Amino acid sequence: MPKRADGRYERKVTVGHTPDGKPIRRSVYGETASEVRDKQCELLAIVGRGAPAPDRRMTVRAFLLSWSESVENSALAPKTKRRYQEHVVQHLIPSLGHHILEDLSVAHVEGMMRDKLKEAVRGKLLKARTINGFRATLRVALNWGLRDELVRRNVAGLATPLKTRKKRVMPLKSEEARGMIAAVRETRLACFIVVGLALGMRVGQIPALRWTLIDLAPCRSY
Numbered sequence: 001m002p003k004r005a006d007g008r009y010e011r012k013v014t015v016g017h018t019p020d021g022k023p024i025r026r027s028v029y030g031e032t033a034s035e036v037r038d039k040q041c042e043l044l045a046i047v048g049r050g051a052p053a054p055d056r057r058m059t060v061r062a063f064l065l066s067w068s069e070s071v072e073n074s075a076l077a078p079k080t081k082r083r084y085q086e087h088v089v090q091h092l093i094p095s096l097g098h099h100i101l102e103d104l105s106v107a108h109v110e111g112m113m114r115d116k117l118k119e120a121v122r123g124k125l126l127k128a129r130t131i132n133g134f135r136a137t138l139r140v141a142l143n144w145g146l147r148d149e150l151v152r153r154n155v156a157g158l159a160t161p162l163k164t165r166k167k168r169v170m171p172l173k174s175e176e177a178r179g180m181i182a183a184v185r186e187t188r189l190a191c192f193i194v195v196g197l198a199l200g201m202r203v204g205q206i207p208a209l210r211w212t213l214i215d216l217a218p219c220r221s222y
Contacts, residue, residue, distance in 0.1 A: 001033050009036045013043050029103065042152050060104055061097030063150065064088045067141040087137040091116070096138075101151060109135065109159040117162070128162035135159060172197070 001009050008029045016024040028043060030036035068088050071081055095112040096104065116131045139156035146154055172180070177197050184190050195206055 001036060004029070007031075009033050011036050011040055013040050015043065039152075058101045058150070059097060060099045060101050061093050063101045063145060064093055064097065064141060067144050070144065083133075084137050084140070087134050088141075091134050092138055101145070104151075104155055106155045106158045109138065109156050113159070113162055128164045132161045132164065135161060 001011055004010050008031060010027055010029050012025045012027050014023045015026050018024060026043065028036055028039040030039055065088075068085060071084050074081075076084075092112075095115065096108060099108060113131050113135060116126050116134065117128070119126050135156050139154060142151055142154040142156050145151040181190075181194060181197070184193050192206055195201060195209065196203070201209070
């Protein structure tokens with residue numbers, strides 16, 4: 001098996017024939033001969049199912065832009081679409097867009113995540129939780145690619161997320177809660193604050209609360 005100048009092994013695989021009978025070949029690459037053989041078997045399995053062979057010319061950038069277009073035409077919530085778009089344009093494409101999609105590896109994804117820990121946005125270093133969000137977006141995109149057989153595996157799903165620090169919850173003391181209620185008593189946020197303090201609900205849950213979800217007899221909400 002020939003070895004390239006960059007140290008990787010290469011094998012050309014026949015994936016079909018042109019109308020005039022000429023073979024159509026795709027190259028598979030790997031750090032070891034074993035890896036190349038595995039990729040060859042995967043490629044032949046894809047072709048054997050009648051699916052098109054992965055396009056060696058497609059970059060991660062082109063793939064993500066195509067996925068972004070499908071997201072825009074989907075039924076996802078506007079906030080989700082904006083988040084995906086921001087992750088793709090501002091982070092994933094600048095970091096990974098130059099790679100050939102077929103060659104994208106777990107090491108590439110994990111390297112991107114480590115590099116992002118050193119990156120600042122608006123003067124502040126990115127947090128591990130935020131960077132894990134970039135990985136999650138890439139995982140969703142590659143799942144779309146798996147469905148359309150554009151990729152063989154989801155390397156973002158296989159990548160290890162960064163460790164995050166759990167925030168210590170510091171509940172208000174009774175006198176602090178009473179002071180907050182007194183401070184907002186005459187404002188339009190009074191009911192919002194009281195319900196949140198009494199039931200421990202999240203900020204996003206309170207506006208969705210309906211009378212049908214409240215049982216006044218035992219004083220419970222569902």
